[in-house]
Amino acid sequence: MKEILRRLSSNPLTTIELLIVSLLINLLALAVPVFVIQVLKRYVAYGIDATLATLTVGALLAIIFEFAFRFLRHRVISPIAGSSEYHSKILYYSLTGTKALITSTLPDDFKYRVFRALKEIEEAYSSPNIAIILDLLFVPVFLGALYLLNPSLSLVASFLVLVGFIVGVGTHFWTRSTAASFLASVSRNNVLAQSFFKCVDTMRVFNGGTSLREAWARSTDQVWNLGQKLDGRKELGQGLIHITSGVVTISVISIGAVFVVSGDFGVGELIGANILAARALFPIIRYSQVIGSFAAGAQSIKVLDTFGTFQKENTGGAKIKGFQGKIELYGIGFAYPATNVPLFQSISLCLAPGEALIITGPNGSGKSTLARIILGLLDPGSGKISLDGIDLQQINPLWWRKQVAYLPQEPYFLDGTIKDNILMPNPTLKDKDLERILENVGLKMFLDQSEKGPDTIITNHGLNLSLGIRRRIALARALVNDGQIVLFDEPTEGMDPWGCSVIYAMMNEFIKLGKTVITISHDKYILQGAKFILDLETKPVPSIFKKNSQPKQVKEKLVGGSKPEPMLEHVEPKKLKKRPLKRRK
Numbered sequence: 001m002k003e004i005l006r007r008l009s010s011n012p013l014t015t016i017e018l019l020i021v022s023l024l025i026n027l028l029a030l031a032v033p034v035f036v037i038q039v040l041k042r043y044v045a046y047g048i049d050a051t052l053a054t055l056t057v058g059a060l061l062a063i064i065f066e067f068a069f070r071f072l073r074h075r076v077i078s079p080i081a082g083s084s085e086y087h088s089k090i091l092y093y094s095l096t097g098t099k100a101l102i103t104s105t106l107p108d109d110f111k112y113r114v115f116r117a118l119k120e121i122e123e124a125y126s127s128p129n130i131a132i133i134l135d136l137l138f139v140p141v142f143l144g145a146l147y148l149l150n151p152s153l154s155l156v157a158s159f160l161v162l163v164g165f166i167v168g169v170g171t172h173f174w175t176r177s178t179a180a181s182f183l184a185s186v187s188r189n190n191v192l193a194q195s196f197f198k199c200v201d202t203m204r205v206f207n208g209g210t211s212l213r214e215a216w217a218r219s220t221d222q223v224w225n226l227g228q229k230l231d232g233r234k235e236l237g238q239g240l241i242h243i244t245s246g247v248v249t250i251s252v253i254s255i256g257a258v259f260v261v262s263g264d265f266g267v268g269e270l271i272g273a274n275i276l277a278a279r280a281l282f283p284i285i286r287y288s289q290v291i292g293s294f295a296a297g298a299q300s301i302k303v304l305d306t307f308g309t310f311q312k313e314n315t316g317g318a319k320i321k322g323f324q325g326k327i328e329l330y331g332i333g334f335a336y337p338a339t340n341v342p343l344f345q346s347i348s349l350c351l352a353p354g355e356a357l358i359i360t361g362p363n364g365s366g367k368s369t370l371a372r373i374i375l376g377l378l379d380p381g382s383g384k385i386s387l388d389g390i391d392l393q394q395i396n397p398l399w400w401r402k403q404v405a406y407l408p409q410e411p412y413f414l415d416g417t418i419k420d421n422i423l424m425p426n427p428t429l430k431d432k433d434l435e436r437i438l439e440n441v442g443l444k445m446f447l448d449q450s451e452k453g454p455d456t457i458i459t460n461h462g463l464n465l466s467l468g469i470r471r472r473i474a475l476a477r478a479l480v481n482d483g484q485i486v487l488f489d490e491p492t493e494g495m496d497p498w499g500c501s502v503i504y505a506m507m508n509e510f511i512k513l514g515k516t517v518i519t520i521s522h523d524k525y526i527l528q529g530a531k532f533i534l535d536l537e538t539k540p541v542p543s544i545f546k547k548n549s550q551p552k553q554v555k556e557k558l559v560g561g562s563k564p565e566p567m568l569e570h571v572e573p574k575k576l577k578k579r580p581l582k583r584r585k
């Protein structure tokens with residue numbers, strides 16, 4: 001109800017129009033009981049055909065006008081019905097702006113509810129449902145007309161209508177907790193169902209089908225049981241409403257019959273009174289049928305509001321003019337919220353433009369996490385990062401990511417064409433530059449052999465493509481940025497020898513161009529060409545050392561209150577062994 005009031009109050013002119021149109025609709029609805037009363041009272045008593053014709057034409061015109069006004073009301077309601085722009089914006093900005101760490105740790109069933117929220121809000125606050133609420137406001141019109149006929153019958157009908165309303169609202173509160181449990185169970189069931197499609201090979205090769213089927217059966221049984229319980233409560237509530245409707249008819253007819261026998265009331269008035277009482281109860285019945293939808297909509301609004309309160313990324317900040325590419329890490333440490341053990345701590349180093357850093361370490365040591373911290377996707381638990389002497393927290397994140405040529409370890413893409421995904425960081429890139437990049441990363445041959453070339457559609461986030469092709473597409477996407485910072489996560493993983501040679505040559509070229517290169521890799525050729533190595537295997541404070549030198553603890557040399565100096569004097573890096581770029585036949 002709060003949401004309907006918010007929508008109406010935010011559109012005062014539309015609200016006034018709706019109230020006027022709804023009043024006319026309900027006044028015109030009085031035509032039928034008036035017609036019945038007058039026909040039985042005048043035509044049946046006197047048999048004048050002209051009277052019957054006049055009453056019939058008048059009643060039909062009233063019905064036609066009522067229909068026209070209902071159609072008009074639907075048109076007027078449309079701008080404030082459905083999923084409002086307000087909630088659409090909450091969802092959009094929350095999906096695109098919530099901190100990455102928060103988004104990645106959300107439960108799957110909550111994510112499902114978030115994506116279902118707009119649909120449930122649209123269904124709850126549809127034009128017909130809002131019209132039901134408006135008609136509820138004019139129930140007194142029918143009770144007032146009944147009062148003019150017979151005050152006693154009006155009081156009886158008013159009491160029973162109130163009982164019907166209480167039953168409807170009570171049913172809603174009675175079923176609310178069960179409905180919430182049912183929706184949560186459905187969400188978990190849908191998340192589980194995705195495993196049948198996402199883990200096909202795992203399920204079959206490792207005989208996981210049995211355990212998955214058992215989990216699915218338990219989840220489905222829970223959904224079915226909760227659904228049965230919810231349906232039973234709804235059916236009981238609907239039954240009570242219909243019983244109330246029957247009691248209204250019996251009460252009005254029986255009490256009215258006493259007045260008819262006593263001569264204080266006519267048969268026509270009695271039938272008309274019964275129609276008026278039924279029309280007064282009709283909006284109550286309709287409301288009881290959709291109150292569950294309103295409850296689901298209200299719950300979805302709470303989900304979106306909760307999602308909207310999560311911490312967002314900074315959308316403002318500085319943009320460094322003439323960015324050189326100097327990166328300094330001051331005592332960087334990080335631990336995921338679910339653990340008390342830090343992945344790493346007290347990392348302090350300085351990379352000048354043209355210098356290269358290789359990050360190594362076993363699986364789970366925090367290599368990709370450190371890359372995400374450098375990108376600003378994760379906030380460090382301690383310490384800070386500065387770019388050309390400016391704190392990363394003060395930098396505009398959109399600008400910063402345009403300065404980074406980033407190749408993730410596991411690339412994902414948006415459903416669309418290969419070209420659209422590659423050009424995403426730089427949509428204005430010229431076609432000739434794109435052709436050069438595609439040639440350099442080894443995608444040209446693949447695209448030439450594809451029916452649609454660069455317009456080939458990517459589906460399922462690219463998982464339908466081989467890892468090598470995905471990494472080449474991701475590499476092309478990284479190069480489109482032409483950033484001063486190069487951040488590659490396992491760049492040769494999944495690459496054939498020719499693809500690896502392309503990576504080696506590129507890294508040499510990046511150093512020549514004075515770019516700051518940070519690479520996560522265990523590739524022996526990349527390690528041979530490295531000058532600075534950060535080893536995350538050493539815990540909790542990683543080791544930083546120069547190739548062919550003894551490892552030194554970071555905290556022994558670089559941790560302290562003073563500003564960290566570069567680890568070593570900059571020296572032109574040793575060129576990697578060049579490998580031919582010519583494509584193999």
